[in-house]
Amino acid sequence: MILDKKTKILIVGLGLIGGSYAKGFSKKGYDVSAIDTDPETIRYALQNGIISKGAVAPSAELVGSADLVIFAVYPRVIVSWIKENQHLFKGGAIITDVTGVKSCIVYDIQELIRKDVEFIAAHPMAGKEVYGVKNSDETIFYQANYIVVPTDKNTFEAIETCKAVGETLEFARISSLPPMAHDEMIGFVSQLTHCIAICLMTCSKSDHLVDYTGDSFRDLTRIARINEDMWSELFMLNKDALLRQMEKFMAEFEVFHSMLKNDDVEGMKNKMRLSTEKRALFDKPKGEN
Amino acid sequence: MILDKKTKILIVGLGLIGGSYAKGFSKKGYDVSAIDTDPETIRYALQNGIISKGAVAPSAELVGSADLVIFAVYPRVIVSWIKENQHLFKGGAIITDVTGVKSCIVYDIQELIRKDVEFIAAHPMAGKEVYGVKNSDETIFYQANYIVVPTDKNTFEAIETCKAVGETLEFARISSLPPMAHDEMIGFVSQLTHCIAICLMTCSKSDHLVDYTGDSFRDLTRIARINEDMWSELFMLNKDALLRQMEKFMAEFEVFHSMLKNDDVEGMKNKMRLSTEKRALFDKPKGEN
Numbered sequence: 001m002i003l004d005k006k007t008k009i010l011i012v013g014l015g016l017i018g019g020s021y022a023k024g025f026s027k028k029g030y031d032v033s034a035i036d037t038d039p040e041t042i043r044y045a046l047q048n049g050i051i052s053k054g055a056v057a058p059s060a061e062l063v064g065s066a067d068l069v070i071f072a073v074y075p076r077v078i079v080s081w082i083k084e085n086q087h088l089f090k091g092g093a094i095i096t097d098v099t100g101v102k103s104c105i106v107y108d109i110q111e112l113i114r115k116d117v118e119f120i121a122a123h124p125m126a127g128k129e130v131y132g133v134k135n136s137d138e139t140i141f142y143q144a145n146y147i148v149v150p151t152d153k154n155t156f157e158a159i160e161t162c163k164a165v166g167e168t169l170e171f172a173r174i175s176s177l178p179p180m181a182h183d184e185m186i187g188f189v190s191q192l193t194h195c196i197a198i199c200l201m202t203c204s205k206s207d208h209l210v211d212y213t214g215d216s217f218r219d220l221t222r223i224a225r226i227n228e229d230m231w232s233e234l235f236m237l238n239k240d241a242l243l244r245q246m247e248k249f250m251a252e253f254e255v256f257h258s259m260l261k262n263d264d265v266e267g268m269k270n271k272m273r274l275s276t277e278k279r280a281l282f283d284k285p286k287g288e289n
Numbered sequence: 290m291i292l293d294k295k296t297k298i299l300i301v302g303l304g305l306i307g308g309s310y311a312k313g314f315s316k317k318g319y320d321v322s323a324i325d326t327d328p329e330t331i332r333y334a335l336q337n338g339i340i341s342k343g344a345v346a347p348s349a350e351l352v353g354s355a356d357l358v359i360f361a362v363y364p365r366v367i368v369s370w371i372k373e374n375q376h377l378f379k380g381g382a383i384i385t386d387v388t389g390v391k392s393c394i395v396y397d398i399q400e401l402i403r404k405d406v407e408f409i410a411a412h413p414m415a416g417k418e419v420y421g422v423k424n425s426d427e428t429i430f431y432q433a434n435y436i437v438v439p440t441d442k443n444t445f446e447a448i449e450t451c452k453a454v455g456e457t458l459e460f461a462r463i464s465s466l467p468p469m470a471h472d473e474m475i476g477f478v479s480q481l482t483h484c485i486a487i488c489l490m491t492c493s494k495s496d497h498l499v500d501y502t503g504d505s506f507r508d509l510t511r512i513a514r515i516n517e518d519m520w521s522e523l524f525m526l527n528k529d530a531l532l533r534q535m536e537k538f539m540a541e542f543e544v545f546h547s548m549l550k551n552d553d554v555e556g557m558k559n560k561m562r563l564s565t566e567k568r569a570l571f572d573k574p575k576g577e578n
Contacts, residue, residue, distance in 0.1 A: 125503035145501055175500045188493060189506040195545055196485055196509065201564035203541035204477060210571050211464045212434055214414035217478040219508045220485065224568040228561035232554050239549060246546050250539065252492035256484055257535045260528060265521050272517035275490035279513040282499050 003164035005029055010066035012081065014041050016128060017098050018072030019136025022050045024169040027138065033062050041133050063088035071097040074230065075105050075237055086114050094161050095119045100186055101237040102149045102179040110153050120158040121149040122165065129225045146171035149182045187241035192249055194231060197224040292453035294318055299355035301370065303330050305417060306387050307361030308425025311339045313458040316427065322351050330422050352377035360386040363519060364394050364526055371398060380405045383450050387413050389475055390526040391438045391468040399442050409447040410438040411454065412471065418514045435460035438471045476530035481538055483520060486513040
């Protein structure tokens with residue numbers, strides 16, 4: 001199955017990301033249903049045309065008719081959900097997810113899942129500092145990256161289907177990385193940055209920073225408003241990779257600290273030139289390389 | 290003198306900030322002239338109505354007729370400029386600046402300046418990652434903070450005039466801090482954040498991060514595109530305060546690293562709750578406290 005308008009899509013977990021997926025697919029004319037344990041979430045999504053069907057628990061009807069199942073729940077929940085409910089999957093269904101850590105769940109899921117369905121992991125790198133279906137917004141994907149995270153067990157068809165999800169939702173860039181490499185990368189670009197933002201906020205005693213902060217401090221701490229349950233779980237699930245990235249950053253930061261301490265102005269300027277050059281690559285228009 | 294429409298304003302240094310000041314004042318109907326060593330800058334500013342008069346070197350006419358002189362050049366340049374040219378100042382003139390470091394220049398300037406003029410420091414906390422008068426834009430001030438940095442020597446009138454500059458340019462928040470406290474604060478909210486952004490960019494060898502980065506990494510590294518001459522000078526001029534802030538941040542970052550290493554999930558969650566709470570203060574509407 002590659003995605004087409006007859007593909008029936010089921011989203012499990014209708015929070016910010018699940019809701020945004022649902023809106024994106026529904027607007028493109030797909031048939032989208034959802035399961036969420038919160039009745040109010042399902043009621044709201046039905047009433048606002050975000051989904052065509054919904055339920056607060058797995059049902060044979062919803063799960064059994066879905067060609068594509070997308071998990072948008074906490075990583076550990078996916079594993080237990082599949083264990084308990086995988087007898088309901090339609091034969092041939094493709095199962096994917098949206099979680100930010102991969103090695104710790106992908107192999108487990110591929111090991112335990114029924115052999116007539118296929119799990120292919122994906123990571124949409126989009127978010128907001130707000131939660132829930134009411135804040136969902138499919139436009140958060142338009143500037144964002146989407147990473148397909150295949151293992152050696154995945155088929156070409158499932159990988160292509162998973163890419164088609166990213167294309168349909170209009171992500172800006174779609175790429176592919178195996179689980180370990182993905183986790184190293186995400187430890188660096190996402191989790192390390194959250195650790196930095198948290199520590200920037202917590203290392204000052206002042207409650208009056210708002211009177212003095214420029215854009216730079218605001219930018220660096222935007223993500224310091226953080227869902228502590230989700231992120232502590234993500235950090236723990238990617239602990240080794242994140243510890244390595246934190247250590248790499250600390251070592252570099254100490255080098256810079258020494259340069260300043262020792263009046264090594266040329267050394268600091270070289271670091272600044274390098275950072276400027278590397279950061280400039282981000283601001284090129286898409287496709288220009 | 291408190292600012293009024295008869296106040297003649299001279300801006301020394303017509304870069305991004307000087308140019309944005311000039312645009313802001315000109316749009317409000319003030320008479321603005323400028324001195325900049327680059328003839329093309331002066332030509333452009335005259336041609337586009339950003340200033341009414343301009344010169345590439347200090348002249349008795351321009352400097353001698355200015356009621357308010359605003360220095361928008363590198364910190365060290367202000368001191369030497371005043372030494373060489375202060376005989377040209379109009380008696381009673383108020384002199385201010387826009388530099389990001391204060392202790393290292395304010396006292397020197399107040400010591401050497403003519404007794405019939407007054408220097409009052411100010412720090413507009415606004416900027417862009419682009420340079421020059423052609424990129425200047427007075428709207429960068431509308432969401433930004435403006436800090437008056439008076440010493441014990443400053444008069445009430447000069448302080449009020451300096452505040453009026455920030456009000457006229459429509460800064461979002463205007464506050465006041467003495468030089469040492471200003472430099473501590475700026476070491477934290479501005480310089481430390483730039484050090485972090487630089488180290489985040491330089492600690493990775495990859496040139497393909499753009500394919501994987503989410504908003505968080507982009508936000509934290511936006512300021513890693515940095516003018517190395519200006520920022521290395523700012524860092525050196527505020528060296529002690531910045532070193533202390535870097536050490537405070539490193540200590541906090543190491544605490545978080547230890548929590549993760551030791552599976553201290555509750556400890557991490559507490560840090561996240563604290564950072565969330567402190568960061569939330571930034572997102573309140575102006576005036577709501």
